[in-house]
Amino acid sequence: MKSIVSNITSLRQELPDNVKIVAVSKTKPSELIMEAYNGGQRVFGENRVQELVAKQSELPKDIEWHMIGHLQSNKVKLLVPFISLIHSVDSLKLLRTIQTEAKISNRKIEVLLQVHIAEEEHKFGFIKDEVVEFFEHKRIVDFPNIVFRGLMGMATFTEDSDQVREEFRGLNVLFQQLREQMSSGAKQFSELSMGMSGDYKYAVEEGSTMIRIGSLLFGSR
Numbered sequence: 197m198k199s200i201v202s203n204i205t206s207l208r209q210e211l212p213d214n215v216k217i218v219a220v221s222k223t224k225p226s227e228l229i230m231e232a233y234n235g236g237q238r239v240f241g242e243n244r245v246q247e248l249v250a251k252q253s254e255l256p257k258d259i260e261w262h263m264i265g266h267l268q269s270n271k272v273k274l275l276v277p278f279i280s281l282i283h284s285v286d287s288l289k290l291l292r293t294i295q296t297e298a299k300i301s302n303r304k305i306e307v308l309l310q311v312h313i314a315e316e317e318h319k320f321g322f323i324k325d326e327v328v329e330f331f332e333h334k335r336i337v338d339f340p341n342i343v344f345r346g347l348m349g350m351a352t353f354t355e356d357s358d359q360v361r362e363e364f365r366g367l368n369v370l371f372q373q374l375r376e377q378m379s380s381g382a383k384q385f386s387e388l389s390m391g392m393s394g395d396y397k398y399a400v401e402e403g404s405t406m407i408r409i410g411s412l413l414f415g416s417r
């Protein structure tokens with residue numbers, strides 16, 4: 197197998213400069229994360245709070261940790277001290293909890309709102325209309341300790357690349373629409389997290405600024 201660093205390097209070379217790579221290290225041991233780290237990678241994504249917290253405590257402090265998996269409200273306080281970005285904010289309840297905990301810790305927490313774009317029911321996220329309504333009603337002001345950085349979405353797991361493209365394109369349309377509506381705050385609302393190992397090429401072509409890549413870098417799980 198090729199090394200993690202060479203996998204990251206060749207992926208980097210394929211991508212436009214504005215597209216960031218979140219190295220998804222879930223289930224992978226810290227030694228492999230260090231291999232990527234020593235090759236220059238600083239942004240890592242995990243989907244389970246316990247695992248994320250354990251890795252954060254033993255790995256270098258300049259790693260930017262991203263939470264990419266479904267987050268239960270009662271675990272938010274474990275992440276607040278160090279998390280760089282939460283991709284997977286999928287309910288108002290979770291937003292409220294993040295606001296409360298961030299305020300207690302006197303921190304600002306950066307988040308993406310996860311939008312349900314896939315056919316599958318089991319994937320989490322707001323529906324598009326809820327997101328539109330949220331910003332139309334200027335609900336942002338209720339969350340002074342939250343920085344809204346953009347949107348995240350996961351496409352349907354299918355061989356049908358036209359469908360995947362269509363879902364990503366639809367999310368980008370929503371993203372651009374929200375940016376236009378926002379008079380202030382649009383500058384920081386700049387990230388569109390979409391694309392994984394199997395579909396990042398389509399995601400990038402459809403406007404992704406952040407791809408979450410696990411198996412392509414670290415091997416299968």
Ligand SMILES: *Cc1c(COP(=O)(O)O)cnc(C)c1O
Nearest residue numbers: 220243264392393408409410411
């Ligand atoms: C696991 C995971 C990824 C990465 O998946 P790969 O197919 O291994 O690249 C991306 N996003 C989320 C939300 C994940 O849970």
